[in-house]
Amino acid sequence: MEHIKAENLTLGYRHKKVVKGIDLIIMKGEFLSIIGPSGVGKSTLLMGLNATTSILGGRLNVLGCNLDRIGQNELRALRSKIGVIFQGFNLVARLSVLDNIASGMLHRKLLLAALFKYYSRQQYEELYEYMKVVGIEQEAISRCDRLSGGQKQRVAIARAIAQRPEIILADEPVSSLDPVSARCVLETLKNANKKYGITVISNLHQLDYAREFCSRVIGLNGGRIVYDGPPEHLSAAAVAEIYGKERHDPIDNTIRHFSYAPAALSAA
Numbered sequence: 001m002e003h004i005k006a007e008n009l010t011l012g013y014r015h016k017k018v019v020k021g022i023d024l025i026i027m028k029g030e031f032l033s034i035i036g037p038s039g040v041g042k043s044t045l046l047m048g049l050n051a052t053t054s055i056l057g058g059r060l061n062v063l064g065c066n067l068d069r070i071g072q073n074e075l076r077a078l079r080s081k082i083g084v085i086f087q088g089f090n091l092v093a094r095l096s097v098l099d100n101i102a103s104g105m106l107h108r109k110l111l112l113a114a115l116f117k118y119y120s121r122q123q124y125e126e127l128y129e130y131m132k133v134v135g136i137e138q139e140a141i142s143r144c145d146r147l148s149g150g151q152k153q154r155v156a157i158a159r160a161i162a163q164r165p166e167i168i169l170a171d172e173p174v175s176s177l178d179p180v181s182a183r184c185v186l187e188t189l190k191n192a193n194k195k196y197g198i199t200v201i202s203n204l205h206q207l208d209y210a211r212e213f214c215s216r217v218i219g220l221n222g223g224r225i226v227y228d229g230p231p232e233h234l235s236a237a238a239v240a241e242i243y244g245k246e247r248h249d250p251i252d253n254t255i256r257h258f259s260y261a262p263a264a265l266s267a268a
Contacts (some may be wrong), residue, residue, distance in 0.1 A: 007059045024228075051225065
């Protein structure tokens, strides 16, 4: 089943074209990464799938909705089916892990129950399941400002799962994490992808993570798709085309420019 179909799609801001005339089909249940140098349109493409960047040309269909002519009510309904995970976590620091995850349920809770943080037994069981899936159940009543970066991102993943989404968009979800925490977060996303059949689309700077965790890789350069295929078929020539020959190390076929250099170390 097609979850996303783009035809000659151009995305950008005002009159600036960032993603230029791409064709793309993403099937239900894929775990796909978008890779490429900074400034080539990775985030523009990712967030365009949630209708937060402008369509300047072509067509884009997401979960059966044509985003080039979607109404506000239909757009709200569509976004309730799309979970978004950000680099900066976007949690409410003073609230507990449980309450942050429960905020993903807001679109299907009564207003009064949401205001007073009232959860039925069924909802508690559901929330506990999501915490177990991401491995954060031991911190259920901890304030989120007391968690490590890796733990915060796992809470954000559980919150996205609580939406019961069909798609999760992860915008550079591990760029601020150390390698151990980053792998834990990506493994968590992979588990959610397999357990719930959620289509996961993530922007990644680290090529080795895309190779390790994703079933499909989209390589962008200059706003255009220059590679689309399984990670095991990423040859030295394909990597050079994505990142530019000056970034390619012919000795070990890695991208040294994008080797991990954490802004701050945090335990998973």
